[in-house]
Amino acid sequence: MLLLSGEDVEKVLSMEDAIDVMEDAFRKYATGEYEMPTRVFSKVKGEDDYALMPCFVDEYIGLKVVTSYPSNYARKNPVTQGVILLNDRETGDPLALIEGTILTAIKTAAVSGVAVRHLKPEAKTIGLVGTGIQGIYQLMAAEAETEVETIYLYNRSPEKINGFIREYKELTSSTAQMIGMEDVHELINKSDVIITATTSVDPVLPNEEAIYNGKLIVGVGSYKSNMRELPEKLFRSAEQYIIDSEQGKVECGDIMDPLENKWISEKDVVLLSDILCGNQELVRSNPSSPLIFKSVSMALFDAMIGAFVYTKAKEQGIGTTFNM
Amino acid sequence: MLLLSGEDVEKVLSMEDAIDVMEDAFRKYATGEYEMPTRVFSKVKGEDDYALMPCFVDEYIGLKVVTSYPSNYARKNPVTQGVILLNDRETGDPLALIEGTILTAIKTAAVSGVAVRHLKPEAKTIGLVGTGIQGIYQLMAAEAETEVETIYLYNRSPEKINGFIREYKELTSSTAQMIGMEDVHELINKSDVIITATTSVDPVLPNEEAIYNGKLIVGVGSYKSNMRELPEKLFRSAEQYIIDSEQGKVECGDIMDPLENKWISEKDVVLLSDILCGNQELVRSNPSSPLIFKSVSMALFDAMIGAFVYTKAKEQGIGTTFNM
Known part of the structure; x- marks a missing residue:
């Protein structure tokens, strides 16, 4: 063995x-x-x-x-x-x-990496909400698939951000500029891809509609039914909600709540696997509508x-x- | 670790x-x-x-x-x-x-050992049907709980018995006499405890009633619904059927078949755990009726x-x- x-x-x-x-x-x-x-x-x-x-x-x-x-x-x-x-x-x-x-940390990040590869390879800026260990690997994956120039970081406890930047620079050869943000609105405004990597039970992104236009939102933190990172109006402004597995529909609050409350219709909740294989079209009737990818793994x-x-x-x- | x-x-x-x-x-x-x-x-x-x-x-x-x-x-x-x-x-x-x-082999044998300890500690003779690796450990357990003098061995392929005896003597300090039997009737007749350790799908003991009187039968081999080691008439001649776990009732042929066919009534299928703790009486209205213990483990x-x-x-x- x-x-x-x-x-x-x-x-x-x-x-x-x-x-x-x-x-x-x-x-x-x-x-x-x-x-x-x-x-x-x-x-x-x-x-x-x-x-x-x-x-x-x-x-x-x-x-x-x-x-x-x-x-x-x-x-x-x-x-x-x-x-x-x-x-x-x-x-x-x-x-x-x-x-x-x-x-598991590498795998979870790599799943997000597949989404970035296919949904937002042109990204130059990444915003990360939640600067724990998972955030490190998420940034590595996003950088592997894009030519990122600037990374914006937000944490509920802002004093943790400098340590995170040091750790990330030590672990990687990243040349991206890394900037701590005090306001999550500003982070969203400046980022092409926004990754949430928290274990929050309440949305960590603002419940507003227009601010997500043109962006890819990647939710990786929530995995239980009582966990939620993403807000109602984000779903209302998206044309599709791209998820990694059917199982998420019955176990993850960030998928269950939008479905139950009809913030997005069931037919618009689609699998990334089906998009990759051409079983499912990626709908962009409005090219600036946000893309949302949520992973729960399997x-x-x-x-x-x-x-x-x-x-x-x-x-x-x-x-x-x-x-x- | x-x-x-x-x-x-x-x-x-x-x-x-x-x-x-x-x-x-x-x-x-x-x-x-x-x-x-x-x-x-x-x-x-x-x-x-x-x-x-x-x-x-x-x-x-x-x-x-x-x-x-x-x-x-x-x-x-x-x-x-x-x-x-x-x-x-x-x-x-x-x-x-x-x-x-x-x-697992030691544990499975030790479960039988508990049964022998409480149901037939006075045994002087053991009969083993099926001389695979599990048989070795079953004999060790039976010897640990009794003053066994003679061990009788039966295998469908009798040529395997001498090798088994050599292996057992090498592995243990047993002083018991070990005798290969060509007729399983004779093995039953001579043994106080009879252990079946095969993966048979058909009973390996004769379908006769009187021959089991006064004996403890220990079935350890069958664990799936299509497996059977013990014959109908053994169950008909017993007052109780002692098993190790409730789960056995839905997964083991040696428990499912007797219940379905009413060879023994549901109330007489009892847990060894309950007997050990005094929650269940060991019924012996006829002191010579056989005792049957069947383990499926958990x-x-x-x-x-x-x-x-x-x-x-x-x-x-x-x-x-x-x-x-």
């Missing part, structure tokens, strides 16, 4: 490759070349959850085991921790155990990125072999 | 301890001190399955990931392969990855044995630490 740490994952997985793998995953999602057994999602205590996300794809059985423990805020432990276990689909043999926290993405990392690591002789 | 190989498991886990842990698990099952999310059970291809069995118990989240690949017979790979992943219930931290195949057992092995290994400094 091959063991891959977070460091190993970062060694073998470039953001460019990760985006390509996720594009491939979207195409597999459209054509149905995978099997995803029902996932297990269980409350352990209070708000602390445990999830099992299995998927059979290509020659692999991928399983993400993830704990999401908001109670860890208090003890300065990571809130989300995960591992990916890979088995051989043909023989059942356990193949690899892969650190899942960094891999086991297929985790299995495919896990399998890619495993294959690359074997090729490059990276990782630790453990004889079970 | 602590990694424990099959060899590590054998170092830290004695059969005696395993039986004690399983008795503790039965008591927890009776009192409800655990949470078992619905397990995932998926067909991968043909008869090849993949199962995820999670359980929250004590300070742990235990997950058994198990592949059951009958197609591996042809390639001489193990049919059943598994790992156990342990997380900290309080913090979510991944704690350990434990080889699950040997651990995630609670895997989680508890995994947690025990992890604790012991940490105490004894056994295993490999891997920094995720």
